[in-house]
Amino acid sequence: MRIFLHQLRFEQLLFWRSREAAFFIFGFPLLLFVLLGSVYNGKIDGYPASSVLLVGMIGYGAANTAFAGTAIILVNRREYGILKRIRSTPLPAWVYLACTLVSSLLVFTLETVLLFAVGRIFFSAQLPGHVASLAVAVLIGTTVFAAIGLAVTALIRSAEGSSAVVNFILLPMAFLSGSFGPTRRYPTFLRAIGDVLPLKYFIEVVKGIYLGGHALWSRPGALGVMAAWTAGGIVVARLRFGWEPRER
Amino acid sequence: MSAIRVEDLRKRYGDDEALRGISFEIEEGEVFGLLGPNGAGKTTTVEILEGYRKRDGGNVEVLGFDPQRAQREFRERIGVVLQSAEPWPNLTPHETLSLFAGYYPRPRDVGEVLDLVGLADKRNVRVKTLSGGQKRRLDLGVALVGDPQLVFLDEPTTGFDPAARRAAWGMIRSLRSLGKTVLLTTHYLDEAQQLADRVAVLREGQIVIMGAPSALTGGSLDAEIRFRRNGEQVVLRTDEPTRVLHELTAEALAAGEELEGLEVRRPTLEDVYLSLVQEEEP
Ligand SMILES: Nc1ncnc2c1ncn2[C@@H]1O[C@H](COP(=O)(O)OP(=O)(O)O)[C@@H](O)[C@H]1O
Numbered sequence: 001m002r003i004f005l006h007q008l009r010f011e012q013l014l015f016w017r018s019r020e021a022a023f024f025i026f027g028f029p030l031l032l033f034v035l036l037g038s039v040y041n042g043k044i045d046g047y048p049a050s051s052v053l054l055v056g057m058i059g060y061g062a063a064n065t066a067f068a069g070t071a072i073i074l075v076n077r078r079e080y081g082i083l084k085r086i087r088s089t090p091l092p093a094w095v096y097l098a099c100t101l102v103s104s105l106l107v108f109t110l111e112t113v114l115l116f117a118v119g120r121i122f123f124s125a126q127l128p129g130h131v132a133s134l135a136v137a138v139l140i141g142t143t144v145f146a147a148i149g150l151a152v153t154a155l156i157r158s159a160e161g162s163s164a165v166v167n168f169i170l171l172p173m174a175f176l177s178g179s180f181g182p183t184r185r186y187p188t189f190l191r192a193i194g195d196v197l198p199l200k201y202f203i204e205v206v207k208g209i210y211l212g213g214h215a216l217w218s219r220p221g222a223l224g225v226m227a228a229w230t231a232g233g234i235v236v237a238r239l240r241f242g243w244e245p246r247e248r
Numbered sequence: 249m250s251a252i253r254v255e256d257l258r259k260r261y262g263d264d265e266a267l268r269g270i271s272f273e274i275e276e277g278e279v280f281g282l283l284g285p286n287g288a289g290k291t292t293t294v295e296i297l298e299g300y301r302k303r304d305g306g307n308v309e310v311l312g313f314d315p316q317r318a319q320r321e322f323r324e325r326i327g328v329v330l331q332s333a334e335p336w337p338n339l340t341p342h343e344t345l346s347l348f349a350g351y352y353p354r355p356r357d358v359g360e361v362l363d364l365v366g367l368a369d370k371r372n373v374r375v376k377t378l379s380g381g382q383k384r385r386l387d388l389g390v391a392l393v394g395d396p397q398l399v400f401l402d403e404p405t406t407g408f409d410p411a412a413r414r415a416a417w418g419m420i421r422s423l424r425s426l427g428k429t430v431l432l433t434t435h436y437l438d439e440a441q442q443l444a445d446r447v448a449v450l451r452e453g454q455i456v457i458m459g460a461p462s463a464l465t466g467g468s469l470d471a472e473i474r475f476r477r478n479g480e481q482v483v484l485r486t487d488e489p490t491r492v493l494h495e496l497t498a499e500a501l502a503a504g505e506e507l508e509g510l511e512v513r514r515p516t517l518e519d520v521y522l523s524l525v526q527e528e529e530p
């Protein structure tokens with residue numbers, strides 16, 4: 001436990017110290033929310049547009065922090081030999097990986113709180129009623145996307161390519177899952193792709209809790225899809241994840 | 249007791265035989281140098297002993313552990329400097345060492361380690377502003393902060409300028425006075441000679457000679473006698489320099505000649521090393 005908190009403290013220090021990454025991972029969804037929120041007006045599906053967008057941005061934030069953040073950070077550390085270095089120390093591998101997960105969770109939780117604050121201040125959005133359900137949803141979202149991030153880390157070969165690959169996955173996924181607005185009017189085949197993506201279901205769950213006032217468990221299908229993606233991510237990571245630089 | 253025992257160690261990469269059965273032992277408190285040109289198999293050997301790579305044959309024991317299976321307890325007792333590694337650019341040296349110190353049960357004092365590697369005056373600047381040599385020294389500090397019994401240094405001074413190399417040598421010597429066992433690889437002969445109690449010369453995955461640096465020259469090459477006769481350079485190689493020299497000088501005295509530029513040379517370690525690593529394939 002002591003070693004866990006020690007590592008977590010430094011993970012946080014490292015995250016906030018690298019300003020560009022922290023801005024891209026943490027600041028970007030907030031910025032996007034303010035911009036898009038000023039453009040969208042009226043109602044979507046009977047809810048205020050800004051609230052629907054807020055939910056989409058929470059989804060985007062989850063994928064950005066836990067998926068993109070984890071993958072970019074771990075690929076960089078692997079290629080610079082930092083992961084290899086850590087492997088020679090007594091720090092257990094699972095503590096290290098758990099700390100990157102919990103560190104993302106902290107960042108994303110703060111992100112979610114700020115998104116609600118921005119929504120409240122700029123767009124007079126409601127504050128969420130079911131805080132406990134929402135907190136559990138945030139934990140689930142972080143886990144799903146961190147698992148996928150770990151799998152993608154294992155598949156990326158170089159530090160230079162990492163942010164390109166990650167954004168190539170992140171942005172279309174966010175678009176197809178409805179982060180930037182409802183997907184109802186998208187062509188059928190685009191919606192079909194969206195239907196298998198975990199982000200769509202995460203957004204659905206958060207929307208149900210925040211706007212519909214539903215319990216977290218009222219969407220077992222959505223939770224099932226997310227569980228399947230988590231399991232798939234862990235399997236790929238177990239098979240392919242390595243601690244040593246790929247490029248020699 | 250020996251800290252490291254290696255018996256008939258073998259490793260191949262595909263069809264490429266990187267280690268062809270090497271054996272050596274390192275005593276506790278000894279500084280052992282693995283010397284050889286690029287591609288000889290130094291990193292392969294060291295990384296097998298550190299537990300990074302799996303061997304294909306032979307026996308290996310490091311501090312009583314099999315590194316291939318050893319876990320936390322083993323890692324608490326070793327310190328590693330990799331051939332190439334970049335520390336975190338956005339931490340300071342003090343933070344970097346504190347981070348790693350937290351992984352060990354009985355770490356050394358961070359301030360003390362900063363002094364030891366000569367980074368006390370840089371303790372609070374970002375690592376990205378350090379020079380290559382300073383980063384390398386920080387890396388050495390990281391290897392020492394857990395107070396390991398055994399330290400692996402893979403080419404610790406490659407790419408250093410002469411002054412930085414001397415400074416690093418000083419640090420490595422201080423490891424000896426701390427009682428650490430050190431396994432050092434290098435492709436610089438003088439470095440092995442300066443630092444190691446014993447040296448093994450590795451060539452194409454085989455140890456071609458092993459012993460104290462001073463002993464390596466003994467008897468392995470003939471002495472050279474050089475002089476000029478009628479303006480021409482004469483070089484005689486012999487394993488009996490005393491007798492040959494006696495005969496030469498006796499002849500010259502009898503003829504009333506001077507042996508111009510007379511010189512008797514023992515081969516230096518460098519001559520031995522070059523003759524070993526440059527030998528043609530059998
Ligand atoms: N991971 C690897 N995959 C394939 N070949 C390797 C690998 N590591 C080393 N080799 C080869 O093994 C030989 C020994 O390499 P290495 O141990 O790095 O030597 P040194 O450290 O003495 O320069 C070289 O021919 C090198 O190309």
Ligand SMILES: [Mg+2]
Pocket residue numbers: 290291292331402403
């Ligand atoms: Mg090497």
